[in-house]
Amino acid sequence: xxxxxxxxxxxxxxxxxxxxxxxxxxxxxxxxxxxxxxxxxxxxxxxxxxxxxxxxxxxxxxxxxxxxxxxxxxxxxxxxxxxxxxxxxxxxxxxxxxxxxxxxxxxxxxxxxxxxxxxxxxxxxxxxxxxxxxxxxxxxxxxxxxxxxxxxxxxxxxxxxxxxxxxxxxxxxxxxxxxxxxxxxxxxxxxxxxxxxxxxxxxxxxxxxxxxxxxxxxxxxxxxxxxxxxxxxxxxxxxxxxxxxxxxxxxxxxxxxxxx
Numbered sequence: 442x443x444x445x446x447x448x449x450x451x452x453x454x455x456x457x458x459x460x461x462x463x464x465x466x467x468x469x470x471x472x473x474x475x476x477x478x479x480x481x482x483x484x485x486x487x488x489x490x491x492x493x494x495x496x497x498x499x500x501x502x503x504x505x506x507x508x509x510x511x512x513x514x515x516x517x518x519x520x521x522x523x524x525x526x527x528x529x530x531x532x533x534x535x536x537x538x539x540x541x542x543x544x545x546x547x548x549x550x551x552x553x554x555x556x557x558x559x560x561x562x563x564x565x566x567x568x569x570x571x572x573x574x575x576x577x578x579x580x581x582x583x584x585x586x587x588x589x590x591x592x593x594x595x596x597x598x599x600x601x602x603x604x605x606x607x608x609x610x611x612x613x614x615x616x617x618x619x620x621x622x623x624x625x626x627x628x629x630x631x632x633x634x635x636x637x638x639x640x641x642x643x644x645x646x647x648x649x650x651x652x653x654x655x656x657x658x659x660x661x662x663x664x665x666x667x668x669x670x671x672x673x674x675x676x677x678x679x680x681x682x683x684x685x686x687x688x689x690x691x692x693x694x695x696x697x698x699x700x701x
């Protein structure tokens with residue numbers, strides 16, 4: 442078994458991440474979220490060497506448009522099964538995703554999409570029933586945490602021992618507070634159901650780091666309230682590594698394939 446993963450883009454303008462597991466007899470691919478339009482998603486998949494029919498499923502974290510905006514059209518056109526929580530499904534129109542393509546996520550139970558083992562876990566975020574995911578090929582684990590306002594013991598337990606981490610570093614708190622956002626939006630973003638700032642994400646990473654951690658990537662960076670340098674610095678300081686060893690999931694390009 443081998444596993445690799447890439448991002449099609451990460452940020453408030455759209456998110457999508459692809460996980461691929463090559464088994465002994467078959468290859469399975471899962472896309473986590475799809476916040477881009479249909480044509481743009483197809484173009485971004487082509488950029489990493491994939492066609493829409495290469496995907497076996499989409500797993501959804503929550504109903505915010507930058508994560509689910511393109512899911513229904515993509516699923517209907519390409520007949521791609523969609524996994525989502527009951528809370529997320531209730532927010533959507535019953536006709537948005539055909540019943541034949543809907544699969545429901547129990548936030549406390551793992552499931553498999555072909556060769557990909559998927560473990561959801563609950564997170565504090567301002568959505569109806571948000572989850573994030575850990576992906577595995579049975580040997581290595583990739584933990585993804587892109588929309589969360591504060592960490593919990595359950596989050597840290599879920600991500601413990603992962604060989605790769607894609608962690609939200611949404612904003613620099615001083616930039617956010619000094620910036621042009623209305624006060625109410627600043628409070629939402631920085632609140633316990635909003636998004637992790639660089640320092641909070643770094644503190645979480647400090648508790649998750651271990652000798653077998655191969656990839657660390659900062660994700661969901663705000664264009665207005667953060668910079669790749671600040672996010673990289675926060676993670677590099679914790680890990681004691683050079684800035685170049687911390688990856689960035691950017692809005693326009695995401696990041697290229699990484700293997701485990």
